[in-house]
Amino acid sequence: MRLIFMKKLLLIVFFIPLALNVMAQDTVYSSSGKPISQYRLNEEKKAADRGFDKSKLIFGGGFTFGAGNGIFNAGIWPIVGYRVTEKFSVGVGLGYEYLSAKNYWMIRHPVTLVDEYYSLKVSIYRGSIWARHIIWNNIFAHVEPEINLWNARRPYYDGNPPEVKKRNESFTVPRALVGGGIRQPIGDRSSLVVMVLYDVIQDDKSPYSPLDIRFGFNVGF
Numbered sequence: 001m002r003l004i005f006m007k008k009l010l011l012i013v014f015f016i017p018l019a020l021n022v023m024a025q026d027t028v029y030s031s032s033g034k035p036i037s038q039y040r041l042n043e044e045k046k047a048a049d050r051g052f053d054k055s056k057l058i059f060g061g062g063f064t065f066g067a068g069n070g071i072f073n074a075g076i077w078p079i080v081g082y083r084v085t086e087k088f089s090v091g092v093g094l095g096y097e098y099l100s101a102k103n104y105w106m107i108r109h110p111v112t113l114v115d116e117y118y119s120l121k122v123s124i125y126r127g128s129i130w131a132r133h134i135i136w137n138n139i140f141a142h143v144e145p146e147i148n149l150w151n152a153r154r155p156y157y158d159g160n161p162p163e164v165k166k167r168n169e170s171f172t173v174p175r176a177l178v179g180g181g182i183r184q185p186i187g188d189r190s191s192l193v194v195m196v197l198y199d200v201i202q203d204d205k206s207p208y209s210p211l212d213i214r215f216g217f218n219v220g221f
Contacts, residue, residue, distance in 0.1 A: 055220075056083040058091060062193065062216020070102035071207055077126065077214070081221070087134040089221060093144070095126035101207040105155050110162050118164075120207065122152040124173075132221070138184065142195055144177040173206045175199045181214075183221065190219045 061078035075098065081091020104120035128146030135141055150173060153166040181195030197212040 057081070058083060058089060058218055058220035060193075060216055060218035060221070061093070062214055064097070064212060064214045066209060066213070068209070071100070071209065073097055073099040073208070075124070075126075077128075077216075079130070079216075079218075081130070081132075083220065089132045091130055093126070093128040093130060093146070095124075095128070097124040097126060097148075098122075099124055099207070104207055107155055107157060107164075110157050118155045120152060122150050125149045135180070138191075139180065139182050141180045142177070142197065144197065146175050146177065148173040148175065171205065173203050173208075174201055175203070175206065175208065176201045177212055179212075183218070190217070191221055192216070193218050193221070 058079070058081035061076065064073070064075050064077065066073050075095055077093050077095035079091055079093040081089050083089045099120070099122055101120045103117035105118040106115055107118070108115050126146055126148050128144050130142065130144040132140050132142050149170070151168060151170045154169040155164050155166050157163065158165045176199065177197035178200055179195060179197035181193055183191040183193045185191050193214075193216045195212075195214045195216070197214065199206070199208060199210050199212065202210055
């Protein structure tokens with residue numbers, strides 16, 4: 001009897017660590033840092049085997065706001081993307097922004113030859129592509145080249161005696177934003193996101209500050 005009891009005890013001691021190891025392997029976390037249920041994991045694996053996996057789509061966006069040195073800007077930027085892996089995502093973004101900047105336009109009076117400065121007030125339409133990679137826990141790197149389409153009213157002198165008039169002028173301002181951010185999971189597939197980005201181009205026509213701080217909400221990231 002003692003021999004049978006010892007065999008059962010050895011079997012229990014052997015299989016408990018094995019079972020715990022299997023259970024630990026079943027614990028998988030979503031992109032937002034929340035545990036994924038085994039059912040959802042199986043469904044995602046089936047979808048991945050078929051190719052496109054709609055559960056890996058990312059939706060969201062946020063807003064940007066800045067003020068200082070005579071510049072004010074506020075805008076929104078919806079995004080859509082796809083998680084290529086649990087750590088790497090790519091996507092596109094659109095946006096609208098209102099911007100005003102003091103002393104942006106400089107024109108010279110045709111008679112007095114004195115330089116005069118006028119404020120800029122413009123609506124900006126934005127398109128971009130972006131990529132993110134999770135570096136550690138909920139901290140990620142972010143790269144986003146973008147094009148900003150401006151349609152502004154530019155002042156100029158005309159007539160005799162000369163008077164200031166304005167004409168429509170369209171131009172583009174490119175930016176290449178590089179930086180990172182942090183996400184705060186608030187659900188199984190949703191997060192609040194804060195990013196600090198730096199424009200490495202700083203185009204001559206751009207009145208933007210080199211730093212761009214963005215706050216957003218993402219589903220799927």
